[in-house]
Amino acid sequence: MKPNKIIDMEQVSFKYDKELVVEKVDLVIERGQFLGLVGPNGSGKSTLIKLMLGLIKPDRGTVKLFDQPIKQFNEWQEIGFVSQKANSFNSGFPASVIEVVKTGLVSRIGAFKFFNRKHREKALEALRTVEMEEYADTNIGELSGGQQQRVFIARALVSDPSLLILDEPTVGVDAKHVTAFYELLRKLNHDKGISLLMVTHDIGTITEHATHVVCMNKTVHFHGASEEYKEFDDQDLNRLYGHSVQQLNHNHEHGVSQS
């Protein structure tokens, strides 16, 4: 039986130096969900993702991936990750698109083994999914921000993960491509059955697409289905977020007016 709880965080706290940035977070992601993780800038979203991926260790609490404590977990090919930093990489790096995508297979291939033709085929297939196959041999630095974003998604998809984590993937992608981007996510979630966790500060758009929403600001303020979330009025939001809600709404309107 495949476990149903893909991610299970319990009472997780973390501080950089002295400042607590994640406080007693409980978070469960179930198979098949498309979860939107929203919160203002600096609310600890990226930090929470790093905790999930074992890039940093929690000070308190436990993280389980696919029913295993993170320490024992070693099926990293099950998780695809597109970092917030993905669009700020060294764009002068001399790599072709397909070389970048193939790095997504490193954990699956394992040590002392080489890339072969089968891996190239897999990489091309992932590029086809994001409609970037024709750019396979292009230098990654020559692509637009939106195209690079797709390449990084292909890299995350190439190992056939059951969970895809995206940290603010629409930042730096121009508005007319954002719709196409959500269409791609829908395809992955519906047709391929990949669970999604997407970090964003654009509440308005994410509730249109995600099945579930988590609001956090250091700690989790809301976790439920998107429909429930939409029923909240501004006052509830204000209560949940304190002063930050204005900024969130502003971001939302900004996003809409661009499209």
Added chain:
Amino acid sequence: MIESFLQYEFLQNAAITGMLIGIVAPLLGVFIVVRRLSLIADALSHITLTGIAASLLIEKRVTSVNELNPIYMGMVFSVGGAILIEKLRKLYKHYEELAIPIILSGGIGVGVILISLADGFNTDLFSYLFGSVTAVSSSNMWTVVCITIAVLIIVILFYKELFVLSFDEEHASIAGVNGRWIHLLFIVMVALVIASSMQVVGILLVSALMTLPVAAALRIASSFKQTIGLSIAFGEFSVILGLISSYQLSVPPGGTIVVIAILVLIMAILYKKVRNHLYVKGEPV
């Protein structure tokens, strides 16, 4: 030229050593450049000098030792320097680049003292600074053969790890790549290659052979493999032509090799400019 090449063993040693260095220096150079570690090569070459000076001093002062090959001491110092740089980088997490001037100036400082104590500056030392076509012994050549084989095996074996670490450390870490271990392995290889290269290009110009061919390749290549291929081709071209002209003109090979590498770089820059120009013109407006 060909006659003297067949006649003199030292020329064969220099040519073979040079051609091997022409492969491994640019190969490691690609990873050094994309990881923005070019200055580390400089720091390591200077600490290699300290090792050579130490070796010359021991040979001179310790009567029981009479034939000490300075290249080995150079390697010991270079590898020691590499490990020290890594330690310092960890100590100064927020000022990682500080490790480089510390090692670089420390290396020269100690080196100068040792050199003066040994014999002062002489022709021997001159050939270590700028390379020589006559100073490569066959035992040195065999050392370089071994190092080349080891480096090639390691780079091929860990190619995907080295590549993913260079492109995206965070991703490498999620993929389970032991970054610290691979990095240490890499920096030790760099240290060994630098110590081996110094006989042909000289300490002051070793880092040029690791960076100039890569700089040229970066202008042209569209993939990482291509960058490696072109860097090696440019490096090899510079070494071979540099050695020949060094012999013909009786000047140190370090000088000729670097001048040719720079000419190649200029050609690559021009090539890119011309190609862009034609491409833009060819586009329908």
